[in-house]
Amino acid sequence: MTALILGLVTRRGEETARDYVFRHFRRQHLEKFLPGLQKLGLADEKDAPACALYHYHSNALGGVKTGYLRESDAKAWVRYPPPRWIWRGTAIAAVPHSVSAAMLHGWHGHNGVSLGNPRLGFVCTGMTVDGKPGLEGYYFDHGRPIAEEERVRFAYDEEMPRVDWAAQPKLETASWPEERQLRTFRSYAVExxxxxxxxxxxxxxxxxxxxxxxxxxxxxxxxxxxxxxxxxxxxxxxxxxxxxxxxxxxxxxxxxxxxxxxxxxxxxxxxxxxxxxxxxxxxxxxxxxxxxxxxxxxxxxxxxxxxxxxxxxxxxxxxxxxxxxxxxxxxxxxx
Missing domain, CATH: 3.30.1380.20 (Trafficking protein particle complex subunit 3)
Structure with missing residues (x-):
């Protein structure tokens, strides 16, 4: 997928690559998000923590390093530290800001819509493609209906607080046999x-x-x-x-x-x-x-x-x- 996106950037232009990434992650969101909340036991959580926990747990199931922090019922952080798995190796140097951001617009910004919560948005406080130490941000319930352009907002002057990696939430999958974990990694990739x-x-x-x-x-x-x-x-x-x-x-x-x-x-x-x-x-x-x-x-x-x-x-x-x-x-x- 990394090679495909870079190929689209160089052969068909940044706009085509951005459109592809948006379509890809919106399709995955519509197919996976709400059923995934149920499977992960997050359906009864408050919306902001539920969304952040969804990304934390679903990516961990695929072997992706992810961090989580709950500040309140209305604000919860998720963080993807480097190396960013999707932009393998030095490929990250060729990924434009808009192409990386299209993932957030395709998935993260639509969570509130899928949950029927017009107040929920995602605030991105950094992306690795821009030289930041990871992709990070927080889900936030604004307490008022937000406009479509507010569903994903960039605020690089903010920063995720320190995370206690030893105290991160755990699923029972941590005790799965290696073969079962590897099958889960495969399913994640094949999706x-x-x-x-x-x-x-x-x-x-x-x-x-x-x-x-x-x-x-x-x-x-x-x-x-x-x-x-x-x-x-x-x-x-x-x-x-x-x-x-x-x-x-x-x-x-x-x-x-x-x-x-x-x-x-x-x-x-x-x-x-x-x-x-x-x-x-x-x-x-x-x-x-x-x-x-x-x-x-x-x-x-x-x-x-x-x-x-x-x-x-x-x-x-x-x-x-x-x-x-x-x-x-x-x-x-x-x-």
Whole structure:
């Protein structure tokens, strides 16, 4: 997602990137916020603390470092310290203020609307993209109905008070087994893909969305294959284009797809290794304007990784979406 947003900034302009981020987080808000309050047991809290606690707990479930502070029933802080997870590494240097702020307008500023509380707004006291030591701010019940432009306000002359990290609220998830925590992290990450695909297609149209996402997906595959392959003790930078190289990439691809929660199998025949995937779990029950174009864009991630693994391999992808759902296969062979 970071690469997609940077690509939109550089290729289609700051306004398009800002619009995408706004649409993405507004869609997530409308789908997740009110049900999430119920699941987290926050429905009976006062609105300002409930909102801040929602962000604190939901991000913690995804492995994101977050702080919380309740000043009163009407004022509660949330803080995302650096490094900001969404702007990986040095990518943060290319993120404009308006693009980062679009997340707040898309989600935080709409909380009062969703709760039926026209008095509730969010005051941002700093964003990391502007050189501040984290993204932070507070939900505040103004005691009067506020205008739409007041739902998100910037006040960089204010600062979140000190937080006692040892005394932060805890969910029972802290005692979950590691495997369950990792599955939760995965679900958190996959939700960004599930929001990304329909949002981009609705904003740009099927073909333009395929081109933009496909481009950045391929680049991410090229850039991150080596790191992930080493973590799996698999070879990289091969230039053989032979059966052993095809087997090694098939092991990598199968492992990543299985980690994503997909059902996969690998078979060898006719001088090639084929990885088959039954269904596409990541987009189950998701209404995509152009599902085949969405898959073709996402598939560039795996084609980029294959090129980084061994540029003399050929990967032929077949995919169909019928009454039995998705049927996908990658035939990997030398060329």
């Amino acid at each position: 960004y893909l599930r929001t990304m695909l329909p949002t981009l297609q609705e904003q740009l149209g099927g073909e333009d969305a395929r081109q933009e996402l496909g481009r950045v997906a391929r680049l991410v595959g090229l850039q991150f294959h080596e790191e992930t392959a080493r973590e799996m003790d698999l070879p990289t930078d091969l230039e053989r284009g032979d059966r052993d190289s095809a087997r090694a990439f098939a092991r990598w691809l199968s492992a990543v797809l299985a980690a994503q929660g997909e059902e996969v199998e690998t078979v060898e025949a006719d001088g090639a290794v084929t990885v088959r995937q039954a269904g596409w779990r990541a987009v189950r029950e998701l209404a995509l304007p152009d599902p085949l174009a969405a898959f073709d864009a996402w598939n560039e991630l795996w084609l980029g990784a294959a090129a980084a693994h061994d540029r003399f391999l050929a990967v032929q992808t077949t995919r169909s979406l019928g009454d039995r759902g998705w049927e996908i296969a990658w035939r990997i062979a030398g060329r």
